[in-house]
Amino acid sequence: MRVLILGGTAEARxxxxxxxxxxxxxxxxxxxxxxxxxxxxxxxxxxxxxxxGLAAWLAAERIDLLVDATHPFAARMTASAVAASAATGVPLLILRRPGWTEGPGDAWLRARSLEEAAALIGSEARVFLTTGRRSLPVFAALPGRWFLARSVDPPEPPVPANVRVLLDRGPYTVAGETVLIREHRLDVLVTKDSGGPMTTAKLVAAREAGLPVIMVNRPPVPPEIPFVETVADAVAWVQG
Structure with a gap:
């Protein structure tokens, strides 16, 4: 049995x-x-x-099973996996951790896209932006806002005129996120519905500080592809 995992997430590891x-x-x-x-x-x-290219690689490497365990927002990679699976006949499974759910005390606004999220930001807001470095161009044209943008690697231009980039990698703590909110006088959190425990601290800190959260919805999972939310279920699929 030869398995290719499209990875980059804790679930893939x-x-x-x-x-x-x-x-x-x-x-x-x-x-x-x-x-x-x-x-x-x-x-x-x-x-x-x-x-x-993915289809050719699957054939050349004699891959028996393909698991897409990429980030929930890696829609282009998922589309490539679906197409390559159809072209080669290699069975495909999508593994996605569950998204976050709003709880008591939360004040979330759901956005269908980054562009819609940007439109929901108030004109003089101080924004905690955790949507990833590749998303910054969407927010670059917003005047009057100040951004604390956190990412693992430095973003490439264009970026907002008033931005401080914080290079950091999770997991994070509620105490640490609370310090960021207080020290930078942040009044709104903009994030993606990535799910998972590594970055939930920002949501707890936002709730405790009374910050609204603009939550960007995930792209849908292709309905025709088998889909699981846990590593255990993915193991069962591979070994089944």
Whole structure:
């Protein structure tokens, strides 16, 4: 059995650890993050060149099963996986951790896109922006706002005129997020519905500080593809 995991997430690393060494596992990383956390087993870094390139790689490497365990917002990679699976006949599973849910005391505004999220930001807001470095151009044209933008790697221009970039990698703590909110006098959090425990501290800190949260919804999972939310279910699918 030869399995390709499209990775870059904690779930992908956990799945590789569960399958290796009994199953031959290759984890593919897009190569967009400096010094990524590496899974066990074989690792491939860099893109495939779209769905045709991925299909050719699956055939050349005699891959039996394909698991898309990429970030919930990696819609382009998921689309390539769906197309490559259809072209080669290699079965595909999508592994996505559950999204976050609003609880008592939360004040969330749901946005269908980054552009819609940007339109919801008040004209003089001080924004805690945690939507990733590649999203900053969407917010670059907003005058009058001040941004604290956190990302793992430095963003490329264009970026907002009034922005402080904080380079950091989770997991984070509620105490640490509370300090950021207080020291920078932040009054709104803008984030993606990535789910998972590594970055939930910002949501708790926002709730405790009374900050509204603009939450960008995930792109939908293709309905025709098998889909699970836990590593255990993904292991069962591979071994089934």
């Amino acid at each position: 956990a799945l590789a650890a569960e399958l290796h060494p009994q199953t031959y596992v290759v984890t593919s990383l897009a190569g967009r993050v400096t010094n990524p956390r590496l899974p066990v087993g074989e690792v491939r870094e860099g893109g495939f060149g779209g769905p045709d």
